[in-house]
């Protein structure tokens with residue numbers, strides 16, 4: 001799961017998908033394309049909205065996406081088209097490019113919808129993002145199992 005800062009959207013996506021799949025079979029992680037918050041906890045508003053839905057994401061620490069992630073992961077879900085360009089730009093071949101998917105394409109195939117960045121938003125923005133990611137992760141978890 002990849003977003004820009006790895007403190008708002010992708011930590012939620014990681015926590016939500018982890019709660020829906022068998023952790024012995026599927027490794028879920030998240031990262032950001034930007035490096036401003038490396039080592040930090042998720043944003044307190046993401047922690048709060050996750051807790052409201054009985055998910056604890058406080059074990060997560062921000063890290064930056066690296067090309068090595070293409071070796072370690074089969075599927076890379078990005079939150080918006082800007083992440084999509086950045087991550088695809090790091091792919092070294094077509095096989096790696098094909099691993100990259102806009103997460104909302106799981107719900108709305110081919111529509112190229114973005115998960116809005118809630119960093120400068122109110123708490124409502126975080127609940128909205130949670131609901132979008134929960135819906136997408138239901139579909140992704142079904143596909144994976």
Ligand code: 4NP
Pocket residue numbers: 003004005006007008009010032036117118119
């Ligand atoms: P995220 O949100 O990509 O959902 O984690 C952001 C968090 C921090 C920044 C930008 C987006 N930032 O510029 O620090």
